[in-house]
Amino acid sequence: MATEFHNLQELRHSASLVNKVFVQRDYSEGTTCKFQTKFPSELESRVERTLFEETVKTLNNFYAEAEKIGAHSYLEACVACSTAYLVFLCMETRYEKVLKKIAKYIQEQNEKVYAPRGLLITDPIDRGMRVIEISIYEDRGSSGSSSASSSTSGSTAR
Amino acid sequence: MPGFSSGGVGGGVGGPASTPPRPFRPSRYVPVSAAALFLVGSTTLFFCFTCPWLSDYLSAVIPFYIAVVFLFTLANFCMATFMDPGVFPRAEEDEDKEDDFRAPLYKTVEIRGIQVRMKWCSTCRFYRPPRCSHCSVCDNCVEDFDHHCPWVNNCIGRRNYRYFFLFLLSLTTHIVNVFGFGLVFVLHHREQLDTAHAAVTMAVMCVAGLFFVPVAGLTGFHMVLVARGRTTNEQVTGKFRGGVNPFTNGCVKNISHMLCSSQAPRYVGRLRGPQKAEVQPPFLRPALTEAQLEAKVLDNGLQNDRHSNRSKSSLEQLESQSADVEPPPPPKPELRYPGLPRADTEESSLLTVAPPTPSMYKYRPAFNSPSKNHTAHAHPNKMMMMMRGESLDTPSPSILQSSRQPGYRSEPSSLDGAAAPGRGAGPRRGGGGGGERGEGPGGPVVGVHVGGVAAGGVSGYSLAGRSYTSYPSSLVLSAGGSYASSVRTAHTPHSALPTLQSEGTTDTSYKSLANQTPRNGSLSYDSLPTPSESPEFESAAHELSPPKPPPHCGFHAAAGAAVSPPPMGGAGGPLQGYTSPFLSAQIAQQREGQLFQGSASFSSPHRAYLRAVSPTPPSSGPPETHQLLQHSKDSAPWSPRASPPSFFPSSPPSSSSPRARSLEPPVSPPPRGPSLGKSQSYGAEAAGAGQPKGRPAGPGVPGGGPRAPQSTSRPGSSNHAISKPGGGVKKVTGVGGTTYEISV
Numbered sequence A: 001m002a003t004e005f006h007n008l009q010e011l012r013h014s015a016s017l018v019n020k021v022f023v024q025r026d027y028s029e030g031t032t033c034k035f036q037t038k039f040p041s042e043l044e045s046r047v048e049r050t051l052f053e054e055t056v057k058t059l060n061n062f063y064a065e066a067e068k069i070g071a072h073s074y075l076e077a078c079v080a081c082s083t084a085y086l087v088f089l090c091m092e093t094r095y096e097k098v099l100k101k102i103a104k105y106i107q108e109q110n111e112k113v114y115a116p117r118g119l120l121i122t123d124p125i126d127r128g129m130r131v132i133e134i135s136i137y138e139d140r141g142s143s144g145s146s147s148a149s150s151s152t153s154g155s156t157a158r
Numbered sequence B: 001m002p003g004f005s006s007g008g009v010g011g012g013v014g015g016p017a018s019t020p021p022r023p024f025r026p027s028r029y030v031p032v033s034a035a036a037l038f039l040v041g042s043t044t045l046f047f048c049f050t051c052p053w054l055s056d057y058l059s060a061v062i063p064f065y066i067a068v069v070f071l072f073t074l075a076n077f078c079m080a081t082f083m084d085p086g087v088f089p090r091a092e093e094d095e096d097k098e099d100d101f102r103a104p105l106y107k108t109v110e111i112r113g114i115q116v117r118m119k120w121c122s123t124c125r126f127y128r129p130p131r132c133s134h135c136s137v138c139d140n141c142v143e144d145f146d147h148h149c150p151w152v153n154n155c156i157g158r159r160n161y162r163y164f165f166l167f168l169l170s171l172t173t174h175i176v177n178v179f180g181f182g183l184v185f186v187l188h189h190r191e192q193l194d195t196a197h198a199a200v201t202m203a204v205m206c207v208a209g210l211f212f213v214p215v216a217g218l219t220g221f222h223m224v225l226v227a228r229g230r231t232t233n234e235q236v237t238g239k240f241r242g243g244v245n246p247f248t249n250g251c252v253k254n255i256s257h258m259l260c261s262s263q264a265p266r267y268v269g270r271l272r273g274p275q276k277a278e279v280q281p282p283f284l285r286p287a288l289t290e291a292q293l294e295a296k297v298l299d300n301g302l303q304n305d306r307h308s309n310r311s312k313s314s315l316e317q318l319e320s321q322s323a324d325v326e327p328p329p330p331p332k333p334e335l336r337y338p339g340l341p342r343a344d345t346e347e348s349s350l351l352t353v354a355p356p357t358p359s360m361y362k363y364r365p366a367f368n369s370p371s372k373n374h375t376a377h378a379h380p381n382k383m384m385m386m387m388r389g390e391s392l393d394t395p396s397p398s399i400l401q402s403s404r405q406p407g408y409r410s411e412p413s414s415l416d417g418a419a420a421p422g423r424g425a426g427p428r429r430g431g432g433g434g435g436e437r438g439e440g441p442g443g444p445v446v447g448v449h450v451g452g453v454a455a456g457g458v459s460g461y462s463l464a465g466r467s468y469t470s471y472p473s474s475l476v477l478s479a480g481g482s483y484a485s486s487v488r489t490a491h492t493p494h495s496a497l498p499t500l501q502s503e504g505t506t507d508t509s510y511k512s513l514a515n516q517t518p519r520n521g522s523l524s525y526d527s528l529p530t531p532s533e534s535p536e537f538e539s540a541a542h543e544l545s546p547p548k549p550p551p552h553c554g555f556h557a558a559a560g561a562a563v564s565p566p567p568m569g570g571a572g573g574p575l576q577g578y579t580s581p582f583l584s585a586q587i588a589q590q591r592e593g594q595l596f597q598g599s600a601s602f603s604s605p606h607r608a609y610l611r612a613v614s615p616t617p618p619s620s621g622p623p624e625t626h627q628l629l630q631h632s633k634d635s636a637p638w639s640p641r642a643s644p645p646s647f648f649p650s651s652p653p654s655s656s657s658p659r660a661r662s663l664e665p666p667v668s669p670p671p672r673g674p675s676l677g678k679s680q681s682y683g684a685e686a687a688g689a690g691q692p693k694g695r696p697a698g699p700g701v702p703g704g705g706p707r708a709p710q711s712t713s714r715p716g717s718s719n720h721a722i723s724k725p726g727g728g729v730k731k732v733t734g735v736g737g738t739t740y741e742i743s744v
Helices: A002-012 A049-067 A073-084 A095-115 A143-157 B026-049 B051-057 B059-082 B162-188 B196-228 B230-235 B251-261 B290-298 B314-319 B347-351 B369-378 B395-406 B431-438 B443-456 B511-516 B585-597 B620-636 B682-689 B706-711
Strands: A016-025 A119-122 A129-137 B106-111 B113-123 B133-135 B140-142 B148-149 B153-154 B731-732 B738-743
Touching: A002 A073, A049 A095, A073 A095, A073 B251, A095 A119, B026 B051, B026 B059, B026 B162, B026 B196, B051 B059, B051 B162, B059 B153, B059 B162, B113 B431, B148 B230, B162 B196, B196 B251
Parallel strands: none
Antiparallel strands: A016 A129, A119 A129, B106 B113, B133 B140, B148 B153, B731 B738
């Protein structure tokens, strides 16, 4: 019994990276930052589709807000010009502010939704805003065989 | 900072994906130093010698005004010089798990209905986003790459274009000011021209006058570019000549976007974010019902069907026709992530499952061919195209079996939101099968199957499967008519792969080849004569001449598929080089058909391959490339030019990518196969477009005929057989002087 506890404790702390899924950019509307909301097949068994889509849609909204051209951006451009861009030394640009919001959102999503499901989302800015990288973890304790078999069966099923 | 990185500092900033340090090259700093010297030196002299008199004689406001303009110029100059233009960090290894040489060189994505090609960057290890280009001077991919400016020793890209433009404007204004007020001074001191003040003023005026012409010219040029929403790179490579620019929002919006959009963030050199959440088992799992599982098999979750995979229709047909399918080979163990199918890479997510052995994709013998095929089949969501190293030897059965897979034929699904529409369509990946068949000696036989099926314009899979190993590096694969897969031949030595790009399909050219020859074409003014990789856009329409009747009826691919040549489309007008890089969907489809023709059989040295004889020798690099692409499009698989004199006789080394010439968009959208859906994919369109005459879009030679003379100069316009070298072989001259032999 003590051995069992020991094993469980060991298992508890083992989660190994198994795969990475990359959610690509959606360029259908031009080069504005937008990610595809298509649900990757590798996540079929890991996370609910709605959760994933919700995350991606929220991210897309954030990016749209960052890139929006409106009064705020006009003002920022004027101020920057008039101060010979020295204002960039003290103030944060709008985009950077939104990126901070995004980082916070992703962190929160990871903690609440994805990490409990063995997934981790990487902030796209770390990848040059080209992809959203989702790392898939497996229970190492459950042994690679199960994950391998599940992935194999999953692949054949596809 | 890209501007002044020197010595080993260049790559130091940022995380693991930052650029490697570059050697210190003092010669790079000569123009920028000279520019800075002239600017600051001349202005200082002006202030010292001319301004005192101006403030006394005219007004004190004048020197103040000149000073403000000068400071504004200097600020913009510094920003343009030192600001990161939008450098992409190198992709990490995980993004590109599969071997390079098995990945297609191009990926197509649809932007506002126009097909745009994304090229694989072998240095940075990702598919370049639209408008991104790799600067060879800076050795970086830059977002919205405009050009590399030697005068600021920096690339001009998304982040610093605004400052560069304002620098040009303010510099022009400053030069005008200095010259004008210097002239006033000199005119008032006509009798004292021998004094130091007058002499210095005249010298400053000379410098100003000297620089005024080029600077003003450049300013005007960029004003036009901004109004049109183009980058220098696009303008110089003629991407949108005669075509539609999908990146423009109108003059006013372009200007406001350029000037007033929020400063884009830098990608390299960022501070690390907060700690990642800890992942610990046990993990929650969503409940999966039987229905879900079943649906999972059939539907890839494709939400947007816009792009209905171009090659879907052909794939579907192929699938339906495939009678016997071999069981897929066991999956190959994942190198990095043991136990996982290899298809789970960034690229694979982008690309539909690749066909097991598309000859066009494989440049080298695939190491993992069995697994590749398997993964291709195993993942319906994946693009059918086999990207990397599909074994060329996959026999036709693999194709058939791939056809069973509900895979996507082309990659668009992952590329664009729409994703290949065909994705979800159950066992429709006939097209994929077609592609797969590329390899193997049984090409013609296989092609028959595929050809017939590929009515839907499946992206180009070569009809005649030939093992890639026999391909020379410069093989040009054009997907057979109905197969819309973009065929990108690996053209390693020239780094210009004249692959045609079918809708959403990854080119067959291979990343491996691209990786071998890192061509970072940066479009600096220095290199304008030989634009580097720019033409990623396929200028479809323009380059194609008005539809011509298929020159050779013999556009029968070895596979025997009769593909009606895609209509030449509305005459895009004679186009030289890269005309409109963006293909309308229709064109894309047409091209697919053509691609299909020119595919795989490329390796076949025999006459069995159709080749379009290009009537006009390429006039310049890009046109040649385009022509080549067109050739590939027009002709069914044709023997690689490389084996004989280089296929692209004059394709300049720098002109990279064999961007598929834009195909002429058909005048009216050709009827599409059922699976085409709305997206204007090359494949579907090609298949459909290719057949204005109602011929089923067979794989192989759909548009070969009409497409062949797509270059503006179509002297021979010939799709007609020029000669009959062998028994039953017609020669057709394609664009760029390529000769295609079509077996009759």
